[in-house]
Amino acid sequence: MAFYSEKVMEHFQNPRNVGEIKDADGIGTVGNPVCGDLMTFYIKVKDNKLEDVKFKTFGCGAAIAVSSMVSEMAKGKTIEEALKITNASVAQELGGLPPNKMHCSNLGADALHKAIEDYLNKKK
Amino acid sequence: MLVYLDNQSNTKLDDRVFQVMIPFFKENYGNAQTIYSLGTISKDAIDKARNQVAKLINAKDEEIYFTSCGSESNNLAIKGIAEANKQKGKHIVVSAVEHFSVLNAAKRLSQNGYEISYIPVDKYGSISLEDVKKSLREDTILVSIQHANTEIGTIQNIEEISKVVKEKNIIFHTDAVQTAGTIAVDVQKLNVDLLTLSGSQFYGPKGAAALFIKKGVRIVPQIDGGVQEGGRRAGTENVPAIVGLGKAAEIAMSEMSINSDKIIKLRDRILNELPEKIEHVYLNGHLYQRLPGNVNFSIEFIEGEGMFLFLDQKGICVSSGSACASKALKMSHVLTAINCDPAIGQGSILMTLSKYNSDSEIDYLLKEFPPIVKKLRDMSPLYDYFIKTGKRQEAGPGTDYEHEHEHEE
Secondary structure: OOOOOHHHHHHHHOOOOEOOOOOOOEEEEEEOOOOOOEEEEEEEEEOOEEEEEEEEEEOOHHHHHHHHHHHHHHOOOEHHHHHOOOHHHHHHHOOOOOHHHHHHHHHHHHHHHHHHHHHHHHHO | OOEEOEOOOOOOOOHHHHHHHHHHHOOOOOOOOOOOHHHHHHHHHHHHHHHHHHHHOOOOHHHEEEEOOHHHHHHHHHHHHHHHOOOOOOEEEEEOOOOHHHHHHHHHHHOOOOEEEEEOOOOOOOOOHHHHHHHOOOOEEEEEOOOEOOOOOEEOOHHHHHHHHHHOOOEEEEEOOOOEOOEOOOHHHHOOOEEEEEHHHOOOOOOOEEEEEOOOOOOOOOOOOOOHHHHOOOOOOOHHHHHHHHHHHHHHHHHHHHHHHHHHHHHHHHHHHHHHHOOOEEEOOOOOOEOOOEEEEEEOOOOHHHHHHHHHHOOEEOEOOOOOOOOOOOOOHHHHHOOOOHHHHOOEEEEEOOOOOOHHHHHHHHHHHHHHHHHHHHOOHHHHHHHHHOOOOOOOOOOOOHHHHHHHO
16 A cells, blocks of 8 residues: 555645745744644635635645645635634545654644734734 | 665665575475475575675674574674673663664663663764774673664774774674675674674565674574574574575675676766756765765755655655654654754655666656756745745744654654
């Protein structure tokens, strides 16, 4: 059996929404001090919806696939819906992750939530 | 195209080796410990292999003990010597960059009252004689220092180190898994008491390795049972594999210099041409005192596992010492020991060559590798930050997942 699921490999090889939003409404960065992964998410919000989501990731195959999947799951969702994206739902959408890579799904959801938090703070 | 550049983990079996093994799977299946004719065929074949391996390292036949792998040989050496000498002392010295079969065997002993000293290495992975001298004590019973490092390929000056160790009459073991069959290994010249070698590193089969134990050195067996291997390693002999190991040793000896010249030329192409095609590349290990087939680079701003997965998609097999590529999620102990900056060490990539590699394969690697690095850098926030500011950002601020990792490990 392959180390990663077909879906993880597909997202890793062809990651969606890679890049930066120049005039982003919210930016969220999280890093992992143990394995050194780093993710930055950029969001553009219109009418309470995530009109655009982009990311940049320094990390392993799982970290890149997770970023790609989170960006796809979040795009078009309302703020409230996007905040409901969980580590478990990302991993599930990817068809599972090896046990020692589960932390990568935490990074993806956390980075997105941080970007939303940043947006909400700026709005205050 | 398949380009296999992971030869430090296992080499391809030489077909000439395979051919001599076949009869011992099929018609010559007798147990070597029996005295009927079918058994004596196996015994004679083992004796021949013992002689072939002995010749490779300039040992006597009776000083070669067959085992199942390098890890078993290292365990037998470390634990067997410790047990045999516990009345003399309980202090053991190893280097910080040993293979885990040495480090973890030593760790196990430390749980049973032994004290372990770890000799550091410099930024090239080399051990200083002064550090060896400083580590030795009245109660030191064993020093184990590898001949060459698995990951960064640095070759230690075992001849000089053994002088220091033997002056104190301390038993000296070297793990020569990466060197035996690849470069000249002479147990007389090196002046070692024990030496580990493995056939799967020089085009022999997996499942056959050996431990050289100098005549007169006392050791306690770690597998108890019958009288095989002079009572020092019980268990039915893996005759086909042992025969293969012997043949591989014979071939390695006669073709060593041709293979070495060819491999060094290919290696130097990667060492010289890859940094011309990719910026911010750093060599790990020693420039000259390194194994003929070893290339270990840290490629800044990207992560090792991402690189090797993309290379795998192109049919190129490599290895990495990055944290994400290891199950422990830690940068390799070797890169840590040479004080490699963790942000840079994350992008380590290890390529190890064999006699089966060719110039066209290196052409293919040099063509396919730079676009992969570009693709990963294009999505790297660390590279983005560097391009915008000219400064380096440290990886890893923000969330602390340490407890999760501790749990997972």
